[in-house]
Amino acid sequence: MSLPADYHMHTPLCRHATGEPTELAAQAVRLGLREIGFSDHNPMKRDDFDEWRMFESDLDRYVESVQQARRDHPQLTIKLALEVDFIPGYEDWIRDLAARHPWDYLIGAVHYVSESWALDNPEKLSEWRHRDAFEVWSAYFERLTLAAASGLFEIIAHADLCKKFCFYPQQDCTPLFAKFLEAANRHGVAMELNTAGLRKDCREIYPSPRMVHLAKQAGVAIMFGSDAHAPGEVGMNFAEAVALAKSAGYTNYCRFKQRRREEVEL
Numbered sequence: 001m002s003l004p005a006d007y008h009m010h011t012p013l014c015r016h017a018t019g020e021p022t023e024l025a026a027q028a029v030r031l032g033l034r035e036i037g038f039s040d041h042n043p044m045k046r047d048d049f050d051e052w053r054m055f056e057s058d059l060d061r062y063v064e065s066v067q068q069a070r071r072d073h074p075q076l077t078i079k080l081a082l083e084v085d086f087i088p089g090y091e092d093w094i095r096d097l098a099a100r101h102p103w104d105y106l107i108g109a110v111h112y113v114s115e116s117w118a119l120d121n122p123e124k125l126s127e128w129r130h131r132d133a134f135e136v137w138s139a140y141f142e143r144l145t146l147a148a149a150s151g152l153f154e155i156i157a158h159a160d161l162c163k164k165f166c167f168y169p170q171q172d173c174t175p176l177f178a179k180f181l182e183a184a185n186r187h188g189v190a191m192e193l194n195t196a197g198l199r200k201d202c203r204e205i206y207p208s209p210r211m212v213h214l215a216k217q218a219g220v221a222i223m224f225g226s227d228a229h230a231p232g233e234v235g236m237n238f239a240e241a242v243a244l245a246k247s248a249g250y251t252n253y254c255r256f257k258q259r260r261r262e263e264v265e266l
C-alpha cells in the first residue's frame with residue numbers, strides 16, 4: 001500500500017523550517033510517496049506582522065523553488081499551495097494572494113484567536129495561563145467555522161490545534177466541533193489529518209480520534225498532512241493517520257489540482 005499524498009510541507013522562506021523543497025521531495029521519493037504538496041505560511045501585507053511566515057517579496061521565489069523540485073523529481077507529482085492564516089477582515093488580502101499564482105489548493109488555518117495572539121506560539125505560552133481554556137477553544141472554533149464557510153479554502157488545517165499545549169477545557173466541546181464540521185460539509189471543505197500533533201505536547205494527531213469520527217458522520221472529506229518543517233518529517237506517522245481514518249470509516253481521501261477536488265481510494 002502506498003501512502004496518501006502529503007499536502008502540508010514548509011520551506012525555509014517561512015524562517016522556521018529547514019530543507020529546500022527539492023530536499024523534501026527527495027525524502028518523499030525515498031518513502032515511496034507518489035504525490036506531495038507545498039503549503040508554506042502565507043505572506044501578510046505587512047512583513048512585520050509576525051516572524052514565522054514568508055515575506056511578500058519572497059512569494060515568487062517560493063513558487064520557483066517548488067518548480068525546481070518538480071524539475072528535479074519528475075516521477076513525483078508536486079502540488080503548489082499555501083497555508084493561509086484566516087483572520088476575519090483579511091478576506092480581500094487572501095483573495096489577492098489566491099489570484100497571484102496557479103495554486104492547486106489553499107489550506108485555511110487558524111493560529112490567531114486575536115489580532116496579536118497565535119495560540120500555538122511557544123513564545124506566547126504564558127497567554128494560555130491568563131485565559132480560560134474553554135473561552136479560547138470557543139473563540140478558536142468560531143474562527144475555524146468562519147474559515148470553513150468563507151469560500152476561500154479547499155482544506156482546513158489541524159482542526160484542533162488549540163490542544164497543542166494540553167490546555168483542555170472541562171466543558172463539553174462537542175457543540176464547537178459539530179458547528180465547524182457542519183460548515184465544512186456544507187461548503188465542501190476537506191479536513192486535514194495532521195500528524196504534527198504527535199510531535200507536540202498533546203502527542204495526538206490533529207484532530208482527535210473523536211473529531212475524526214464525528215467528521216465521518218457529518219460527511220466531511222479528509223486529506224493528510226505531515227506539516228513537515230524539515231525533510232525528516234515528510235510523511236511522518238502517515239500509517240497511523242491512515243489507520244485512524246479507516247477506524248472512523250473513511251475509504252477515500254481528497255487530492256486537488258487547480259483548486260478542484262477529486263476523491264481517491266485510501
Ligand SMILES: [Zn+2]
Pocket residue numbers: 010014016041229
Ligand atoms: Zn510553521
Ligand SMILES: [Zn+2]
Pocket residue numbers: 083109111157158
Ligand atoms: Zn499551521
